[in-house]
Amino acid sequence: MDRTDRTDALVSHLRANHFATMTELAEELGVSVRTVRRDIADLRLRGLDIEGERGRGGGVRFARLAPLPPLQLDESQVVGLWLSVQLARRATGLPFSEDSGAGLNKVLAALPEARRQKLRQLYGRIAVGAPASPRLRDSAGEMCPSLIDAFERCFSQETCLSFTYRDRFENMTQRRIEPHGILVQPPVWYILAIDVDKSAQRMFRMDRISNPRPFSRPFVPSRAVVHEMVEEIPGVSAPKL
Amino acid sequence: MDRTDRTDALVSHLRANHFATMTELAEELGVSVRTVRRDIADLRLRGLDIEGERGRGGGVRFARLAPLPPLQLDESQVVGLWLSVQLARRATGLPFSEDSGAGLNKVLAALPEARRQKLRQLYGRIAVGAPASPRLRDSAGEMCPSLIDAFERCFSQETCLSFTYRDRFENMTQRRIEPHGILVQPPVWYILAIDVDKSAQRMFRMDRISNPRPFSRPFVPSRAVVHEMVEEIPGVSAPKL
C-alpha cells in the first residue's frame, strides 16, 4: 500500500467511522502514528476540513461534509476567468501564477461536460499575446464604452456586428463583420473577423471602433480563421486547432 | 508541486480540456514526458478509464468520465485565481474582464466560510499595481528559480525567510525578514517585509534576491504594514484595512 492508497483509505475510514484516534488509524493502516499525523496534516493543507479534538478522549473527524452548492457560472464568467489566468500565466515568475492554472482546471472540471464543450469552442477563438509594446500602448485611444457589451454578445452568440472603423490613415468606413476571434495584447485587443462585404479577413483594433451595433445574421465561427490570422505574429500563443 | 498535486492537476486538466498529448501535459505540469506516462499508467491502475489514441494526431482522454470529485481548491490555487483576476481587471476595457470578477466571487462563495476567512487574510496582504514601466521592466533581471516556492510557503505559513540581497548599488547583504505582503507590478514584484535584524520596513525586488531559505520562526502578519508601505505609491490599489 503506497502513500496514495493510504491517504485514500484514511479518508474512507474517517468518512465511514466518523471518529477515530490517530493510534487507531495507524493500526488500521499499518504505519506509525507519526506517519498518520503527517498524512492528516497533508490532507488539511489540501483543504479537507478535518478537526482534531485534543486531550483525553479526543480524536479526529471531518468537521462537516458540507456539500458545496453547485457552481452556477455563466459562460462569460468562465471565459473571463480563463482569460485572466492565461494573461497572468504569460508573466512567468509571478507568485501563485502556476497554481492559478491548476485552480482554473479544477473549476472547469466541476462543470457539466456539455458546458465544457461549448466553452472550449469559445476560448479556442481567443489568442493571447504578450502585453502591448510601449509605443502601441501610448497610441491606444479611448474605447467606445458600448463596444464591450456589443462585442461580447456577438462573439458568444455567433452573430454579426457592424460599426464605423477609423483606419490608421484616419479614413472612416462602415463595416459589417463576422467576429470569429480576438487577439488580446493587454491593454489593447483586436477583433479577428471576416468582413462580409469584402469577403476577406481583417483585424480591427478596439479603440478605432465606434457606434457598434449587433445585427442578427448568424455565422459559423472558424478556429482556422483565428489561427491563420495570428500564427505569423510573434509572441502570440495561437489556440490549438 | 509534488506527485499528489500533479496527478490531481493531471486529472483536472484532462477533465477540463478533454483531450491532450503527453507532451502538452508534461509542459503544463513541468515534468518530463516519461513521468506523465507513468502518472497516467498509475491512474489507469487505479481504475480511471483513460484511453490513448496512438499515432500521429493522437493523445489521451477520459473514455467515460469518472464521477465528479467535489471541488477541492487549495489555498494557493484560490489566491492564484484571485491575483489573476485582479491583474486582468486593472486593464480596463478588456472583453470579459468584468465577468471574471463575478465568476471569481461565485467560486469563493462555494468555499466553506472558515477557508474564506483565511483567504481574505491572505489576499488582504497583496497589493496590485499597474504593469511595470518600460524602464523598470527592462532593468528587471532573472529571478532565482527557487524563490517562488520558498516565498509562497513563507508567505502563507507566516514564517520568516532569509536570503542574500543585491541592492541598487550592487552591495550584497544577508537578510532575515518577515514577509508581510507583496506588491505586484507585472512582470515585477516586491516582497513587503520587516527586516528582523534592523527592525525596519523594507521592500525587496524579486530579481535581486538569491539563495532564499525559509526558516521556521513564525510572525504575525500585519495588513497595516502592507498598507503603509504601499499607500504612497501611485497607481497601486492598497488592500483595504
Place this chain on the structure above:
DNA sequence: ACGAAATAGGTCAGTATCTGTCCTATTTCT
C-alpha cells in the same frame, strides 16, 4: 511507401521524498 508524430513501456543511476524513532509542547478529562 515512407517519415513524422504519437502512445507504450523497459532500464538505470542519482536524488529527493517519505518513514520510523525519539523528542517536546499543549490540551483535556479523571
Place this chain on the structure above:
DNA sequence: AGAAATAGGACAGATACTGACCTATTTCGT
C-alpha cells in the same frame, strides 16, 4: 497531578520517484 490525546520538530536510513535514453508499435499525411 497524571494519563491520554493532538500537534509537530529533528534526524538517519530506506524507499520511491524522476529524467535520460532506448525500443516497439500505431497512425496519418504527403
